[in-house]
Amino acid sequence: MAQSDTLSITIAQADKVFLSTNYQLLATSLNIDVQKAQVLQASLYPNPILTLDMNAIDPENNKIFHLGNSGQQSVQLEQLILLGGKRKAQIDLAKTNVEMTELAFQDLIRQLKFELHTGLYLLNQQQILIGKYTKQMAMVDNILSTYEYQAHKGNIPLKDVVRLKGVYLNLSNERATIYGDYFQQLSKVQTLLQTKSIVVPKVTDADIQSFIQPFDVQLLINQALENRPDLLLGKKDAVFAEQYFTLQKKLAKPDITLFSSYDQRGGAFQRQVNLGVAIPLMFWNKNQGNIKSAETQIKVKHLFVEGLKSQVIAEVQSTYWQYRQTVSEFLKNNKLYDEDFEITLKGMTENFQKGNVSVIEFVDFFESYNNALSEISRIKIQLATSAEQIKLSTGKELF
Numbered sequence: 001m002a003q004s005d006t007l008s009i010t011i012a013q014a015d016k017v018f019l020s021t022n023y024q025l026l027a028t029s030l031n032i033d034v035q036k037a038q039v040l041q042a043s044l045y046p047n048p049i050l051t052l053d054m055n056a057i058d059p060e061n062n063k064i065f066h067l068g069n070s071g072q073q074s075v076q077l078e079q080l081i082l083l084g085g086k087r088k089a090q091i092d093l094a095k096t097n098v099e100m101t102e103l104a105f106q107d108l109i110r111q112l113k114f115e116l117h118t119g120l121y122l123l124n125q126q127q128i129l130i131g132k133y134t135k136q137m138a139m140v141d142n143i144l145s146t147y148e149y150q151a152h153k154g155n156i157p158l159k160d161v162v163r164l165k166g167v168y169l170n171l172s173n174e175r176a177t178i179y180g181d182y183f184q185q186l187s188k189v190q191t192l193l194q195t196k197s198i199v200v201p202k203v204t205d206a207d208i209q210s211f212i213q214p215f216d217v218q219l220l221i222n223q224a225l226e227n228r229p230d231l232l233l234g235k236k237d238a239v240f241a242e243q244y245f246t247l248q249k250k251l252a253k254p255d256i257t258l259f260s261s262y263d264q265r266g267g268a269f270q271r272q273v274n275l276g277v278a279i280p281l282m283f284w285n286k287n288q289g290n291i292k293s294a295e296t297q298i299k300v301k302h303l304f305v306e307g308l309k310s311q312v313i314a315e316v317q318s319t320y321w322q323y324r325q326t327v328s329e330f331l332k333n334n335k336l337y338d339e340d341f342e343i344t345l346k347g348m349t350e351n352f353q354k355g356n357v358s359v360i361e362f363v364d365f366f367e368s369y370n371n372a373l374s375e376i377s378r379i380k381i382q383l384a385t386s387a388e389q390i391k392l393s394t395g396k397e398l399f
Contacts, residue, residue, distance in 0.1 A: 007197035011120060014193060014201070018116055021194040025112070028105050035098040042094040043087070051076040053266075076261035078278075084253035089246055096240045100233055107229035112192060114392045119189040120201040121384035125377040126182040127200065132373060133175040136366075140168045143353065160359040167363055174370070208380050211387035211399055212327050217320045220394050224316045225309065227395035234308045238301035245294035252287040254280045315393045323386040330383045333376060345369055 009017070019025065054073040058066035067073050144164045150156045189199050225231065257278040264271055344365075352362040387399055 005197055006200050007193070007195055008200040008202055009120075010202045011117060011207070014116060014120055014199075015113065017193050017195075018113070019109070022112065022192060023194060025105075025109065028108055032098065032101050032105060035094070035101045039091060039094040039098060042090040045087070046080040046082065048077060048079045051078070072265045074261060074263040074266055076259055078257055078259035081256050081258060083255050084250040086247065086250045086253075086255070089243065089250050092243050093240065093247060096236060096243055100236050100240065103229045103233040103236060107233060110229055110392060110395055114388050116189065116192045117388050118385050119185050119192070120199070121203060121388075122185050122381055123182065123189060123199060124201040124203040125381050126178055126185065129178050129373065129377050130175060130182065133171055133178070133370075136370070137168060137171045137175070139349065140164060140171065143349075144168060146353075163359050163363055167366055170367075171370070174374075208383060211383050212330070213399065215320065215323070215390070215398075217317060220320055220390065221313055221316050223396050223398075224312050224394040228312055228393075229395055231305075231308050231312050231395075234301075234305045238298070238305050241294070241298045241301040245291070245298055248287055248290045248294045252282065252291065254282055312393070319386070319389040319393045323390055326379070326382050326386040330379050333379050 052073075052075055055066045055071050057064050058071070061070075063071075065071075144161070147156060147161050147164055151158050151161045186199060190196065193199065259276045259278070261274045261276070262271070263274065267274070348357060348362060348365050351357040352359075391398055
């Protein structure tokens with residue numbers, strides 16, 4: 001793979017690329033500008049209405065468009081005046097909508113960053129495993145060539161060659177399985193980062209170790225209740241419902257329309273100028289249905305928030321205990337797996353090639369060694385994922 005075809009990147013660098021290039025984020029961020037424009041729209045006053053009326057046909061004088069001093073024409077200008085604080089209520093609703101859109105954007109970032117980070121950690125371990133399996137396959141292939149030659153000469157039994165071929169095929173199948181998962185995950189990460197390059201995450205053992213932190217579950221719950229964007233969005237939605245209820249009550253108050261008109265010959269007097277006011281009489285329709293509906297929506301939204309709080313608390317507790325279990329498992333496995341594994345593998349391989357170790361012993365050790373590799377990789381991925389789930393459930397960068 002050419003160097004230009006790969007993107008070697010740390011988690012922090014991936015975040016920067018993600019925030020600046022992800023199309024879904026960029027499109028969603030524009031929704032904030034859309035809602036801000038609605039604040040401007042809500043603050044605008046109603047336009048005045050100008051009405052022009054002129055004669056088209058005068059049958060008495062047999063004229064068309066009979067204007068001038070002896071003809072007829074009139075002009076009326078009217079302006080709607082919003083009363084009862086309706087304009088302010090509409091502005092408040094629009095501003096709350098902006099805040100809700102911003103919170104929805106933050107929640108999208110929270111979820112997509114979880115997908116990105118867990119994907120990068122998984123890719124890292126998969127690439128490490130693929131590299132180790134490839135190296136082992138090359139080593140077994142080299143041994144197999146020697147054994148096939150010796151078996152052909154009758155120096156060793158053919159069954160030993162068959163066992164080694166079985167080891168090679170197992171390695172090939174396991175690597176193929178990892179490759180299948182790897183390319184599927186790579187596609188997701190490439191989509192999130194909007195890149196065609198092969199993403200090579202730069203993750204060290206120290207990065208994995210940094211996920212081991214002492215946490216208090218109640219502190220995590222408090223942080224979640226304060227920071228979770230989806231919970232804050234639910235609360236803001238309840239505020240929106242209250243503001244909408246306020247607007248519906250204000251809509252029950254009538255507005256007035258002021259007007260002024262000039263009538264050349266159609267009124268009681270020639271060239272008369274009139275002033276007037278129009279106001280609806282709120283006898284029957286006082287917006288009762290919308291007010292009742294909005295009032296009920298407030299109760300619905302507050303119940304939804306309480307349910308969301310319970311869900312957040314349950315999620316934090318669940319991820320916390322899973323995290324604790326994963327940390328315990330990781331620390332125990334770390335004690336069991338050390339450099340002795342690699343040293344023993346090298347020693348076993350050399351002794352096998354010298355004939356000091358039987359094929360059965362070599363194959364058994366090889367399978368145990370690869371099982372250990374897979375287990376160590378699994379627990380590292382699980383620790384990273386558990387840590388990311390803590391961040392996801394609290395809505396806070398804790399690592």
